Amino acid sequence: EAGVVQSPRYKIIEKKQPVAFWCNPISGHNTLYWYLQNLGQGPELLIRYENEEAVDDSQLPKDRFSAERLKGVDSTLKIQPAELGDSAVYLCASSSATSADTQYFGPGTRLTVL
Amino acid sequence: DQQVKQNSPSLSVQEGRISILNCDYTNSMFDYFLWYKKYPAEGPTFLISISSIKDKNEDGRFTVFLNKSAKHLSLHIVPSQPGDSAVYFCAASFSGTYKYIFGTGTRLKVLA
Numbered sequence: 001e002a003g004v005v006q007s008p009r010y011k012i013i014e015k016k017q018p019v020a021f022w023c024n025p026i027s028g029h030n031t032l033y034w035y036l037q038n039l040g041q042g043p044e045l046l047i048r049y050e051n052e053e054a055v056d057d058s059q060l061p062k063d064r065f066s067a068e069r070l071k072g073v074d075s076t077l078k079i080q081p082a083e084l085g086d087s088a089v090y091l092c093a094s095s096s097a098t099s100a101d102t103q104y105f106g107p108g109t110r111l112t113v114l
Numbered sequence: 115d116q117q118v119k120q121n122s123p124s125l126s127v128q129e130g131r132i133s134i135l136n137c138d139y140t141n142s143m144f145d146y147f148l149w150y151k152k153y154p155a156e157g158p159t160f161l162i163s164i165s166s167i168k169d170k171n172e173d174g175r176f177t178v179f180l181n182k183s184a185k186h187l188s189l190h191i192v193p194s195q196p197g198d199s200a201v202y203f204c205a206a207s208f209s210g211t212y213k214y215i216f217g218t219g220t221r222l223k224v225l226a
Contacts, residue, residue, distance in 0.1 A: 004157070008173065009155075016120070016198075032214075041216075041219075042118075042203050042217050042219055043158065043203075043214075043216050043218025044216070045213055045214065048212060048213070056213065091158075093157075095212065101148075101207070101209060101212070102160055102163065103160070103214065104160065105158045105159070106141075106157050107155065107156050108157050
């Protein structure tokens with residue numbers, strides 16, 4: 001079974017530029033999560049999708065961050081414009097309806113904002 | 115306020131010995147706990163979990179202990195192997211909410 005796929009793996013941009021991250025969850029997993037992980041910290045939830053519906057986006061900074069999950073499969077997370085403090089690893093995870101308490105993570109996208 | 119704490123940023127253990135990683139939490143309403151392992155440049159990998167109705171869960175070399183009165187859980191790895199060298203995160207959640215609160219991680223180094 002293929003795991004959670006994320007791209008790109010690394011991204012370097014200048015501040016004020018836009019950036020987008022893509023995630024393909026494990027096949028059949030209806031729940032998708034985006035996390036932010038700062039250096040030396042644990043992952044922090046940004047947004048959770050149940051199929052195509054964002055059911056928890058309370059931690060998403062909506063002034064510059066947006067996300068979508070069209071057709072309830074792949075998802076993109078966008079930052080516009082990026083700030084220096086956005087440098088971090090952005091992790092995508094998914095879980096299935098039958099094992100909803102266990103989340104499976106992708107390798108993450110390491111963003112560096114210069 | 116850090117609801118889940120891993121107070122030891124790093125731990126070194128000899129191969130073959132026991133590794134004990136600790137995690138404390140502040141919210142007594144958490145009822146589901148997990149441990150994840152993370153290698154460099156990879157995402158966290160699920161290791162083992164425990165529900166608050168249990169005080170122990172075992173899976174091969176890995177055992178998680180939960181002490182609800184102390185709001186403390188620990189992960190035991192016996193015997194430790196060099197391949198276990200990674201960063202270990204504990205996470206807590208309210209079962210059914212699917213919202214994990216992660217600790218800051220403990221870097222385990224198993225020395226050959």
